[in-house]
Amino acid sequence: MNPKSSESHLESRDRPQQNVLVLGATGSIGTATVDVLRNLNQVDPARRWCLWGASAHSRVDKLLEIQAEAERWQSQSSPCRLLFSDQDVAKSRVESERSLQNPVNHAGSISVGPESLVQAAQSPEVDTVVAAIVGRAGLESTLAAIESGKRVALANKETLVVAGPVVQEKLNNSPAELLPVDSEHSAIFQCLQDSKNSPRKLILTASGGPFRTCTKQQMAEATRESALAHPTWEMGPKITIDSATMMNKALEIIEARWLFGLPADAIEVMVHPQSIIHSMVEFQDGSVLSQMSPPDMRLPIQYALTYPDRLPCDAPIFDRQKNWNLDLEAADLDRFPALGLGFEVAKVGGTAGAVLNAANEEAVGLFLDGKIRFTDIVDGCADVLRHHNFEPSPPLGRLLQLDGWARGELRKRMNLPS
Ligand SMILES: NC(=O)c1ccc[n+]([C@@H]2O[C@H](COP(=O)([O-])OP(=O)(O)OC[C@H]3O[C@@H](n4cnc5c(N)ncnc54)[C@H](OP(=O)(O)O)[C@@H]3O)[C@@H](O)[C@H]2O)c1
Structure with missing residues (x-):
């Protein structure tokens, strides 16, 4: 940042x-x-x-x-x-x-x-x-x-x-x-505006997506339609599927690591189904700040355009008179193993991000085309990630090569032609 x-x-x-x-x-x-x-x-x-x-x-x-x-x-x-x-x-x-x-x-x-x-x-x-x-x-x-x-x-x-x-x-x-x-990173950025000291923790919130309360078995049977039915955000199909697997949050952990320059173990994920608290920052003195607004991307987009000015925005404002339940739950890394991959990749860096991203893009495309099951997306990504030859400081050209390799490898592991 x-x-x-x-x-x-x-x-x-x-x-x-x-x-x-x-x-x-x-x-x-x-x-x-x-x-x-x-x-x-x-x-x-x-x-x-x-x-x-x-x-x-x-x-x-x-x-x-x-x-x-x-x-x-x-x-x-x-x-x-x-x-x-x-x-x-x-x-x-x-x-x-x-x-x-x-x-x-x-x-x-x-x-x-x-x-x-x-x-x-x-x-x-x-x-x-x-x-x-x-x-x-x-x-x-x-x-x-x-x-x-x-x-x-x-x-x-x-x-x-x-x-x-x-x-x-x-x-x-x-x-x-x-x-x-990204609303989560914009929220963190906004919370950090007056801070001269590095924060202690960044707490990314996640809606939990359409399968927040589902069992692993139910997720294994998820259809394209059910995975695309996001409860709080209207987004393009790729990020909507990423939200359902929680790979979107995994990508955001990695994004936060590079944007804010904090190590992976200073980043936490909490599930917040209402999508009002867009993320939080815990400071060295233990104080926690959050940014709140109804889920609407026009606000973070406008702030990125006009920063540091804040101007009236068309997005709805947080109606404080309404009876809100602002729930925060611990994220379940067992039902949503993508989160573990996100923390792992944010920790090791190097070639891991390019491999995870490419495997995920390929897998999401295959799921949307009806060729693999919902749970194959993250399982396949984990498999490809484990089988790549990690390099700590790759140049851009190598990352682009690995992008192609990871897509082919994902298809191979799903027994599909390249
Ligand atoms: N949607 C959200 O609320 C949200 C929130 C936070 C972050 N993001 C991030 O914002 C990005 C866009 O998300 P989105 O939901 O807006 O996606 P989207 O609705 O699917 O739109 C994707 C855009 O990219 C273009 N595009 C697709 N493939 C392309 C290619 N190969 N080369 C060049 N352009 C290509 C599309 O063009 P055509 O439509 O003409 O095909 C379209 O303009 C993603 O990285 C997502 O993670 C989205």
Whole structure:
């Protein structure tokens, strides 16, 4: 975590127009970010919040809607650039339907291929990059934004899981600011604002997902539909399955380890089914601070964009007059073995994060396609992790190689062709 208050950042924050690039704009975090930008243009008249560019992978129509929406609040001289990471999708749809119909307005505003996301993240016109692509696919563009000294609002936790030390090194050599969007990490970040001493414990809260009270046997029989039915959060399918296995919390343990620079044994997980307390920090004097708000990602997204300013937000506020039961329960590592993997990987670092992440992404995809059982996801990840040749200080290239290896290995262990 390195929010910097160098002069260049103060100047950039004071600029009358804030250019925001949203990578993964068509997803759950991406669309919530567009809502936040619309709101900021109403509540922060001193600055114009401009959707400079937005990326999609498969949902072309959704991206075109987002562009049309942005055109309603930002001037014609600041059109929203469209980025398509999947070349084939973009070619077949966009060129024929939109840019050719309206070549003047959109000429030059469409870029295709994964490298176009990296180039956009490096553009000197961009102030803030919202990293909201799901999975390891978000790694290169997030690293490019950090190298280029941007403010990075990080939703893509997989970047830190795969390459935490690489990110840290790049942050040390760049004026970039990395601000958390994950509600738990945003909560911790908010609680740490006035503290000069390192905290004693970070307590990540977890909703417990749809299977919080289920037995292992019941989880073994979980269907795609039951695993996708999250009780408190509406999110994309991958993170929703990660929440059901609690692999999401495992990834967040690793994310917290790199964001806040504390060892794994200073991180705890507590189950909090209401998702109001987003996380807590225990300080050296034993005092515990928490951040509370109803589950809505617009608040942490907005805080990452406007930090250190706090501006009115569209997200609902915590209704203190209501009869709330704010329960906190110990996390059950036996029923949710993903948590143990998270602590283990946060402890050893090295190649373990890249292997766990890739095995999990592959396994979640296979579960969603109906090819493996729910409990195979974490069992398979544990198996792949145990069988990899651990290296303590891998370069980025090695991590990317291992990503491919772990995906193949997971399929092999599930008796599926590569
Ligand atoms: N949703 C939440 O509440 C939440 C909370 C905290 C953290 N996060 C994190 O935020 C990230 C995004 O989550 P989400 O729930 O918003 O996911 P999502 O709804 O599935 O959206 C994913 C986004 O990534 C794009 N994408 C998918 N595959 C891609 C690829 N190979 N290359 C480039 N772009 C690709 C998608 O494009 P198309 O839609 O066009 O295919 C979409 O814009 C994840 O890392 C997640 O862990 C999410």
